[in-house]
Amino acid sequence: MNAQPQALDPAQETVGTPFIDDPKISTRHVDVWYGDKQAIFDASLDVGNNEVVALIGPSGCGKSTWLRCLNRMNDTIDICRVEGELKLDGEDIYDRAMDPVLLRARVGMVFQKPNPFPKSIYDNVAYGPRLHGLARNRADMDEIVETSLRRAGLWDEVKDRLDAPGTGLSGGQQQRLCIARTIAVGPEVILMDEPASALDPIATAIIEELIDELRENYSIVIVTHSMQQAARVSQRTAYFHMGRIIEVGDTKQIFTNPRHQLTENYITGKFG
């Protein structure tokens, strides 16, 4: 009575629960092309308030592409074309009136490799607020820098050397500095593209703990190749495969009893 493995049917809808009530971000029927090559097919997925959504799937499955659509990072790639409906708090992310710079302040991003500016720790964090005119005076800025570094769990380690270059920190500290830099402009959503893949287990654990704390104030979408990381940090998990969202569900369900054979094969390390 066991079900046969399901073939990848182009018309097949995502299995599970891609949609939620009162989403922070909602996407419907998203298609993405790089030139003639279609990278995302009919992807629909919501991200809720104060939740961590993990995107998993093999390399080249489209999870990073979908993530980068959420703050229009793909705009920087000339041949990239995005179609479909993408909304942040009900506002069209791709509307002409939407300023990408302001959008990226609301939807911040942390990358795989820590990429602090070649500036002091202080200036790394102050850069965004300065750009967006968020501080009226030096005292304001000091407060923003301290709060952001505290939230990123880095303050105690760097408070005595804020003038030191950000690039002189350890990998894990640099990544937390980048998270502080993202937080400093007061985002609503934080996108993370494999934020811990270049870090050792301790630095990874610190970042994961931080993600859990950040969830109280932000919505977080994280792309990860580590199954255990997805299982540890997220509330919902979406499985991407060849440009399609195959299955979305509560993380516990995905990792104990996935409904789609492709999800099962991927997370148990079997041939697709």
Place this chain on the structure above:
Amino acid sequence: MNETHLTGHISKRFDTELEDLRSQVLAMGGRVEEQVANGLRSLIESDAALAEQVAGNDHRINAMEVAIDEKCVDILARRQPAASDLRLVVAIIKTITDLERIGDQAEKLGRFELELIAEGSTSSQYAQLEHLGERVIRMLRKALDAFARLDDEAALKTIKRDNKINAEYEALTRQLITLMMEDPRSIKNALRVSWCARALERIGDHASNICEYVIFLVRGKDVRHIDYGTLKKQLRE
């Protein structure tokens, strides 16, 4: 719902580890089944040598449980299994606990029979045990088969068998009470027979648990502590 396959991992060694684990559990199941069958036969045939053997063999089952447990811990630590692999390891950890307890019950059969023989009792008067015992052994075999084939349908059917075992156990208990009231001198041995019947009834419960683990493993549904009707309905949904 997923297909439940042990093999097909990119890591061939993981395939082998899971296959080894499964065959170890089946071997343990076979040994336990043999112990129960021998325990029952020693009762029915008043076979002291066989009873002795059953009572003395339990440590082998205990050792198997420990070895399998260790392997499961090793797989959890090194492979961090997920989905059906995780359910398999969890189901095995639980299954071998029940198997070990079935082994304990079989050991009791042997011990009580030795006491009965020492008291000079012939078991012929306790032939009712034979019917109950055979029913229990059939149920245990079917539970182990369901596990071996990862067959949730067979597991569901096997769970139902426990009702008849319970009914038969209660009937046997009533008979023994009557016997004890009629002939108080029989109380000592009748109690031993009653304990044997109780051991057999418990084996049915453990077999039922194993079937529940098979359903959990195949379906990902925890079906413990629900009555058969609800269980059947849930699985048909």
